[in-house]
Amino acid sequence: MIEAVGLTKRYGAKTAVHNLSFQVRPGAVTGFLGPNGSGKSTTMRMILGLDNPTSGQVTIGGYPYRKLPNASRQVGALLDAKAVHGGRSARNHLLSLAQLSGIPARRVDEVLGVVGLQGVAGKRSKGFSLGMGQRLGIAAALLGDPQVLLFDEPVNGLDPEGILWVRNLMKALAAEGRTVFVSSHLMSEMALTADHLIVIGRGQLMADMSIKDFISANSADFARVRTPGTESQQREKLTTALTEAGGQVLPEQDGALRVTGLPLPRISDIAHEADVRLWELSPHQASLEEAYMRMTQGAVDYRSTIDQKAGLQQPLPPGAQPPMPVPGQGQPDWYAPPPPQQDGQPFAMPGQPPAGPYGAAAAPVAAGQPNPYAQPAPMGQEQTQPAAPAAAPAPHPTPTESEDAR
Numbered sequence: 001m002i003e004a005v006g007l008t009k010r011y012g013a014k015t016a017v018h019n020l021s022f023q024v025r026p027g028a029v030t031g032f033l034g035p036n037g038s039g040k041s042t043t044m045r046m047i048l049g050l051d052n053p054t055s056g057q058v059t060i061g062g063y064p065y066r067k068l069p070n071a072s073r074q075v076g077a078l079l080d081a082k083a084v085h086g087g088r089s090a091r092n093h094l095l096s097l098a099q100l101s102g103i104p105a106r107r108v109d110e111v112l113g114v115v116g117l118q119g120v121a122g123k124r125s126k127g128f129s130l131g132m133g134q135r136l137g138i139a140a141a142l143l144g145d146p147q148v149l150l151f152d153e154p155v156n157g158l159d160p161e162g163i164l165w166v167r168n169l170m171k172a173l174a175a176e177g178r179t180v181f182v183s184s185h186l187m188s189e190m191a192l193t194a195d196h197l198i199v200i201g202r203g204q205l206m207a208d209m210s211i212k213d214f215i216s217a218n219s220a221d222f223a224r225v226r227t228p229g230t231e232s233q234q235r236e237k238l239t240t241a242l243t244e245a246g247g248q249v250l251p252e253q254d255g256a257l258r259v260t261g262l263p264l265p266r267i268s269d270i271a272h273e274a275d276v277r278l279w280e281l282s283p284h285q286a287s288l289e290e291a292y293m294r295m296t297q298g299a300v301d302y303r304s305t306i307d308q309k310a311g312l313q314q315p316l317p318p319g320a321q322p323p324m325p326v327p328g329q330g331q332p333d334w335y336a337p338p339p340p341q342q343d344g345q346p347f348a349m350p351g352q353p354p355a356g357p358y359g360a361a362a363a364p365v366a367a368g369q370p371n372p373y374a375q376p377a378p379m380g381q382e383q384t385q386p387a388a389p390a391a392a393p394a395p396h397p398t399p400t401e402s403e404d405a406r
């Protein structure tokens with residue numbers, strides 16, 4: 001288990017992390033979310049002993065990282081996949097890490113297989129694509145077969161197959177009882193991967209709860225009701241009837257009505273009694289992205305001056321009232337977009353993966369099997385891509401490096 005108590009980090013006048021207390025438990029994938037600059041990487045670096053807290057502490061299994069016996073066998077991390085000596089082959093890079101940590105060389109080939117890089121193990125990593133570099137970083141994190149794993153943006157640069165693989169890898173590692181702490185800005189992916197969420201904003205804890213509780217605490221469920229498009233008087237009649245019955249009715253831009261305060265069967269009965277035909281009556285629950293946007297709106301430091309809320313916050317229709325904020329949470333100016341249309345399932349719920357291979361959940365993996373996280377197919381395109389320009393050689397960020405290196 002990872003435990004932070006009153007964790008604070010200041011860089012001069014800048015407070016990157018402020019009084020953060022949380023626990024990351026084994027047996028689950030814990031997502032670590034927050035806007036750009038909110039302190040996620042700083043927190044991860046303090047967990048790994050790469051930065052010293054200004055005050056407070058963070059421990060792994062009860063020890064600060066630097067006092068952890070055999071740390072590299074107990075904790076694996078992917079922080080910056082680009083921080084690799086580009087002149088070394090993938091195998092040599094992993095071999096050097098293994099030697100430093102007393103890990104047997106045969107483990108190198110095992111993890112190369114796990115991440116699907118066995119076919120390019122002899123190639124210099126400076127020729128690797130972004131996704132290949134990411135896989136190499138994940139291989140390094142897995143090298144010591146650790147019980148605690150930290151991944152900072154692990155799916156960055158991965159293709160859809162790679163994203164699915166990382167998702168299943170995280171779940172399989174957690175299913176084996178490991179502690180998996182992963183940061184990401186990809187909300188749709190987090191919704192499918194994480195069991196629990198820790199959300200920070202401007203260095204402070206905003207939420208520490210299950211993903212299910214997070215979504216329900218930061219979104220108001222509502223019903224979407226649609227009358228025949230050409231019959232505006234029907235819509236008005238229904239609006240009056242629903243309002244008289246105690247519902248709150250909000251017109252949406254596409255002509256539908258958003259109704260809160262009444263259960264779906266009651267809405268149906270009211271429409272029937274008012275002799276109004278319905279073309280749609282559907283439940284809507286916010287996605288993780290909507291819930292996240294609602295919670296973190298006030299903690300965003302970096303925002304474009306152009307169309308700041310495009311796609312995420314629609315302007316209210318004329319005369320409409322914004323939805324009520326959740327007390328103590330969320331932002332009053334938030335207005336949820338309509339749910340996306342998806343393959344004949346126009347109102348797919350969060351947590352319900354679409355049909356097909358990307359919706360498949362990871363099956364628990366039996367311990368002791370060879371390469372339990374290996375992909376079914378070898379890498380395709382990435383292996384055949386031409387070499388990328390050489391990156392500046394940089395040592396891999398092992399937790400033995402000096403602190404405050406960034």
Ligand SMILES: Nc1ncnc2c1ncn2[C@@H]1O[C@H](COP(=O)(O)OP(=O)(O)OP(=O)(O)O)[C@@H](O)[C@H]1O
Nearest residue numbers: 011014016034035036037038039040041042043406
């Ligand atoms: N070494 C440093 N010196 C000074 N300021 C720093 C240093 N490291 C981080 N910061 C500042 O601390 C804040 C938190 O940065 P951090 O990289 O932890 O955020 P983050 O949540 O990981 O961001 P992102 O999502 O963009 O990766 C930022 O304002 C950043 O500029």
